[in-house]
Amino acid sequence: MYNILICDDEKDIVSALKIYLTPEGYTLYEAYDGLQALQILRENEIHLVLMDIMMPGLDGIAATAKIREESNVPVILLTAKSEDTDKVLGLNIGADDYITKPFNPVEVLARVRSHLRRYMQLGGGGAMQDVCTVGTVTLDNRQKRVTVDGEEVSLTPTEFEILRLFMESPGKVFSPKDIYQKVWKDTPLGSEGTVAVHIRHLREKIEINPAEPRYLKVVWGQGYKMEGGGK
Numbered sequence: 001m002y003n004i005l006i007c008d009d010e011k012d013i014v015s016a017l018k019i020y021l022t023p024e025g026y027t028l029y030e031a032y033d034g035l036q037a038l039q040i041l042r043e044n045e046i047h048l049v050l051m052d053i054m055m056p057g058l059d060g061i062a063a064t065a066k067i068r069e070e071s072n073v074p075v076i077l078l079t080a081k082s083e084d085t086d087k088v089l090g091l092n093i094g095a096d097d098y099i100t101k102p103f104n105p106v107e108v109l110a111r112v113r114s115h116l117r118r119y120m121q122l123g124g125g126g127a128m129q130d131v132c133t134v135g136t137v138t139l140d141n142r143q144k145r146v147t148v149d150g151e152e153v154s155l156t157p158t159e160f161e162i163l164r165l166f167m168e169s170p171g172k173v174f175s176p177k178d179i180y181q182k183v184w185k186d187t188p189l190g191s192e193g194t195v196a197v198h199i200r201h202l203r204e205k206i207e208i209n210p211a212e213p214r215y216l217k218v219v220w221g222q223g224y225k226m227e228g229g230g231k
Contacts, residue, residue, distance in 0.1 A: 002116055003045055005029045007037040007060070008052035008078060013101075017050060020105045021112065034063030041067060048116055051095070052078040053086045061090055068094035072156045074115040078103075091197040096158045097184065114185045119157045132167040135228045137206055137215060139167050146206070153205045158183065162198055163206070166216065166226035175223035199224060 004026045006017050031037040035058045053060040077090045077098040132139045136149045161183045180191035203210035
């Protein structure tokens with residue numbers, strides 16, 4: 001079964017999340033600040049992190065940035081409704097998703113299952129070629145590996161699945177809601193900002209000039225598509 005790290009300085013929050021997750025059979029680790037979380041990650045095989053944003057010492061934003069220097073493990077931020085700016089910042093530095101307090105147990109379980117499934121490469125939205133190439137970008141679905149101009153690039157599981165979606169159907173336009181529904185497997189309410197952040201991350205990793213992308217193009221008023229890299 002999978003190992004999940006819960007990091008929140010409020011012990012009641014940690015206890016509530018344990019009540020939701022324990023019946024699923026997950027092994028749960030507890031941390032109460034970012035430094036403890038990093039130590040647990042370095043000493044154990046963790047498959048998903050639930051990370052509070054506002055904590056004393058090393059907060060969730062800084063901890064997530066540190067995690068991204070070492071690991072692509074999915075990170076779901078635990079946020080208050082008043083922390084919209086922090087949500088965006090968290091996504092910018094590599095978090096995969098967020099859940100807003102107070103928690104809905106059904107939502108927590110759905111998000112956790114979705115990100116674990118993606119991370120552990122179980123299922124993934126239908127059959128596709130083992131290897132896809134668009135321009136100089138190559139995606140190897142068996143090895144979960146992406147190269148650009150022959151150089152490997154490191155993607156988070158969410159970024160990989162977004163790129164995979166585009167590379168399955170080059171030239172097809174996907175709206176932000178389409179992308180969110182297919183990748184996050186969730187109702188796409190207020191999804192535009194989350195998708196835009198991940199698209200920007202992808203551009204930074206696969207484009208020579210992210211401001212003038214060759215591959216991931218905006219179709220104004222409709223969404224995004226992937227082209228073959230021509231001028």
